[in-house]
Amino acid sequence: MLVYILQRLLTALVTLFGMSVLIFVLLRLVPGDIVDIIFASAGFVNPAAKVELARELGVDRPIAVQYIRWLKDVAKGDLGKSYRYDVPAWQIVKPRIPVTLELAVLAILIAVVSGVFTGVVSAARQDSALDYALRLLSLAGLSMPSFWLGMVIILFLVSWTGWIPALVYVSPREDLRAHLLQFIFPALAVGYRGSALIMRITRSSMLEVLREDYIRTARAKGQRERPVVFSHALRNAMLPVITVIGFEFAFMIGGLVVTETVFNVPGVARYLVDAILWRDYPVAQNLVMLIAVAVVLVNLMVDLLYGYLDPRIRYGSG
């Protein structure tokens, strides 16, 4: 098991290094630079002042030098200074991390709980009216982009109730009810799509497992249906579902970008788009790196969970 974990950790480190190079280079391949953008506000570019500003920001140095400096700074825990706002990048990023994390965890919880549950029910009641209804619901979830669903929720709320959730972050200590109301709707918008995918994978995986001999044996031995489905079948059916959860987490970050904007939730994902548009390299590259680390960690956890759920995997790799 230890070798298996070490192998996965090494793979994660190599992936992160590759990501860092890719993020750094890709950001700088986008046309235009921060100095042009700072001057854009004035409506003109003053060549002499531009050179001076580029030197001040350090973007006049060769890319390789900038990259090494970034790695060194990150290693020291220094994320640099936002070019646009002239304040430490960490000062901008820090308050946003818990917001996005909470939203992501809520969304994934909604996706997993409702997706797995409806998937199991749908498989257990195959070809019934309930199965058809749940499949239709999941198809709708897959067809609706989360930002669109978010807009529909907002418009529905304002049209029918004349109310919308708070537009400025409300901490749970300040007002728990307002906090939950602020997060539940975006989490639903993002989680619904994820639940649809998880539901479909759970259903097909469950259908496969429910036809296995050991399930038939359990039933023949007089086991009641609920323990057969939830204790015997579900654990073995979960392997592909866990893969999808890991995959869905990465995909969800994309959904959060727009959903955070629609619900005006001050998270990392929303800010990332702005940082890229402004070529605010210190903020953008550190945020993308942060997301990359999160995705790699989740995938690492999925791999480890795989090993736990199916011992053949760790033995095979070991």
Next chain:
Amino acid sequence: MGKRFHRLVLVALCTIPLASTLFAAQTPKSGGILNATLIESPPSFSLHEEATISTAWPMMSCYNNLVLFDPLKKQESLDTIIPELAEKWTLQDGGRSLVFFLRKDVKWHDGQPFTSKDVKHTFDTVREAPGITTKLRVNPRQLWYENVESIETPDALTVAFRLKRPQQSLLLMLAAGWSAIYPAHIPVSELRSKCVGTGPFKLKEYRQGELIEMVKNPDYFVKGRPYLDGIRYTIIKDRSTRYAALQAGRQDIPFIWEVARMPAEAAKRAVPKLNLIESSTNVNDHILVNLTKPMFKDPKMRLAITLAVDRQGYVQAGRQGAAILGGVLLPKPYGVWGLPEAEQKKIPGFGDPAKQKIEARKLLAELGYGPSKPLKITVSTRAIPIYVDIAGFIIDQFRQVGIEATLEQVETGVWHAKMTRREFDVAVNTTGIGPDDPDANLYENFKCNSPRNYSAYCSEEMDRLIEQQSQVLEREKRLRLVNEIDKRLQLEGARMLLGWSKEYVVLWPYVKNVVPHQSIYNYGRMQEVWLDK
């Protein structure tokens, strides 16, 4: 007589309570927090280093000017300028000295006294006076103060602007929202992330990307002002969410540069008690031709291009009716200096579209272009929906006279750099003018070598005329000269004006004294705003 008298008494008795109710309704009430809206975090709080309304709108409430356009009057002009930090001012030396006498009861938000040194420090920094050590990171309005020779402070409460030549417009530019007075005792770099002003509101909290919260300045030098206890500028990026927040009553006023007519009207339909105010933005839409390219140097080519575009069509299709036709300066009823309608109609491009298209085709044929050899150009514009909408309309108009145009969408961040480097054939652009004033507009956009003169139009004669109008102190005489310049610039194709966009401000009726001006940059002080709740 007796009956009539009784009737009169009855009417009077009924009218008195009604009148007193009306009067009471109009008596400002103190208190309350105004929920205002922004669409993005300001790049910085430093008014003198920015040119975006995202900075001007919230930061105006923190600072004061020497003078200001009366916030309660819709149309800005010399006649609507009111004192702020200057109690009074006079023109001396035949108009070559503008002397301000300052208030003595003013303190900065940090308790330091305000003096003439602060005024000198501010404008010496902005005009980059010789010997000044403070430097702005970006200096968008240095040109405004080109005519200032020196700034003198004979005592702590007097400031004299010595001018190279008489210039009436300087006072207008000093009245613009951008012309805040900075504290000399605080480095400019610090003012990028905090505001220390003398204004009616102090900065309470700033949560980047979320909100800017201002709180009433209890030591404000205007007694009884501001009425509000504070202002919360919530940053809402998504337009649908902004309107939903307004309809739900979370926001009291929208972002003032919302512009789009349809969502504003939809909000009004959804909540009929909202007030919808139609106003101007002092932003014009125009076509730029790159005059450094040989093909556009021929006046016939420029004439063909401007004749190809139906201006009424632009108002309807490009702006969904939310624009008025006009030339280089903002026309009436919003502006003061624009060409009269009858004159504007005579400018090529503003006449009968069918006849003009025939004429454009004829001109192109004379230049050797026709169905077998169409003129092929690229139309560049910013990758922002309203720009793309207008550019799409222009391309279709070009197609109707046989010009094959390809659309190039340029990301905002790269746009001005590209324009400054003149990397375009034809561009569709918009320009916002601070105060409605000929100097603020003409120097910046049409003088040779101005960095914002994107088309590279340059005429010594025009430069001379621009200088000349600036020195004329008599209003009518100056207006005639400005009209002449406006016509010439349009006829020479320096910029092919399409029109001036209108804005639509939707706000709750209990918000009082938010009066949109013809320029969005000049009425954010919020000193007079109150809530009738």
